[in-house]
Amino acid sequence: MxxxxxxxxxxxxxxxxxxxxxxxxxxxxxxxxxxxxxxxxxxxxxxxxxxxxxxxxxxxxxxxxxxxxxxxxxxxxxxxxxxxxxxxxxxxxxxxxxxxxxxxxxxxxxxxxxxxxxxxxxxxxxxxxxxxxxxxxxxxxxxxxxxxxxxxxxxxxxxxxxxxxxxxxGAIWGPLGRPSSPFFAAPGLVHAAVRAGARSGAGDAGAVRGGPAPASPTGATPGGSAVDGMPPVYAEDSVDMCYARDCGRAIALLQTTPALRHRTYNVGGGRAVANHEVAAAVGRVVPGGVPALLPGRSPGSPALDAHLDVTRLREDTGFVPEYGLDRAVADYVGWLRAGHPR
Missing domain, CATH: 3.40.50.720 (NAD(P)-binding Rossmann-like Domain)
Structure with missing residues (x-):
């Protein structure tokens, strides 16, 4: 065991x-x-x-x-x-x-x-x-x-x-995670959209499967600049994100793969994902549910969008993420709408 x-x-x-x-x-x-x-x-x-x-x-x-x-x-x-x-x-x-x-x-x-x-x-x-x-x-x-x-x-x-x-x-998000994170906006954006959808009565299974994207270029609806309980969310802030189900599988593969060539491995998505990309994906699943994002980057944000190089993980375990951004958002929204608080 x-x-x-x-x-x-x-x-x-x-x-x-x-x-x-x-x-x-x-x-x-x-x-x-x-x-x-x-x-x-x-x-x-x-x-x-x-x-x-x-x-x-x-x-x-x-x-x-x-x-x-x-x-x-x-x-x-x-x-x-x-x-x-x-x-x-x-x-x-x-x-x-x-x-x-x-x-x-x-x-x-x-x-x-x-x-x-x-x-x-x-x-x-x-x-x-x-x-x-x-x-x-x-x-x-x-x-x-x-x-x-x-x-x-x-x-x-x-x-x-x-x-x-x-x-x-890296930054992990999804079922069982915190509703919001001080380090990245994705969990808060999803939870805010689900709450907004519930208030508007758009919480049916069909909405989970997707719908038309919002008109805003950032994927957000007008009229807001932050998610409840979170600092302002800037459209261009980026972070390397990995969906929780993919993270769990990567760790499981690192435990069970017969032979590993290294002592240290990165587990992440392999690229920096901007908040406006997350908001757009959320908007496709919960139309009209995403608060507006502030333009540009947050004050003091790094000039470069760093990400984890996951070459070692891929080469030694064969790991490839199964959850792209849209699938991850739809899965997370479905999980929350099934009655799970986090």
């Missing part, structure tokens, strides 16, 4: 779903108790087993291996994420990684996949982020700082003979 720490979380649930689709069985390790994610409802208990697990407690991690035969690990759990003092957050997450790596070594696990982030590239030059490029030492936030430390620890473990793969994950 493959242990997925943080398996009840946003990316964790999608990784578990993808692993199950590949014929694997999973243990979902989570510190907090709670129901099975909606994405995994209906899965037989023996295929996706939920277990209490606190990565900061080595005994808690090892106990999972006494109850199940763990053959692989996907380590996605993280503590804090801005809720704890920065030093405490970094300490807790680093200690958790050590506990997972030591347990995996004891269990004889074939491969450990460790989550990193696109944030480790903050301050790097060039429009394309490649795994082999040197990274700035400094980090603007505790999350990328923790992930840089994790990558160093993972690399030391790999140098000692343990197969450990770091996965630099």
């Amino acid at each position: 493959i242990l997925v720490t943080g398996g009840r979380g946003f990316i964790g649930a999608h990784a578990v779903r993808a692993l199950l689709d590949l014929g694997e069985q999973c243990v979902l390790g989570q510190r907090s108790a709670g129901p099975r994610p909606a994405l995994l409802r209906g899965v037989p208990d023996g295929h996706a087993v939920m277990e209490p697990l606190d990565c900061a407690d080595p005994g808690s991690v090892l106990a999972v291996g006494r109850r199940h035969r763990i053959t692989g690990v996907v380590h996605l759990a993280a503590s804090g994420l801005g809720a704890s003092p920065p030093l405490e957050e970094v300490q807790t997450n680093t200690a958790g990684l050590f506990a997972v790596l030591r347990a995996a070594l004891e269990w004889g696990v074939a491969r450990v996949v460790v989550a990193s982030t696109i944030g480790v590239y903050a301050g790097a030059d060039g429009p394309s982020y490649r795994e082999g490029a040197p990274l700035p030492v400094a980090s603007p936030h505790p999350i990328p700082a923790s992930k840089k430390i994790a990558e160093i620890v993972a690399d030391v473990a790999a140098s000692s003979g343990q197969e450990v793969v770091s996965v630099r994950i």
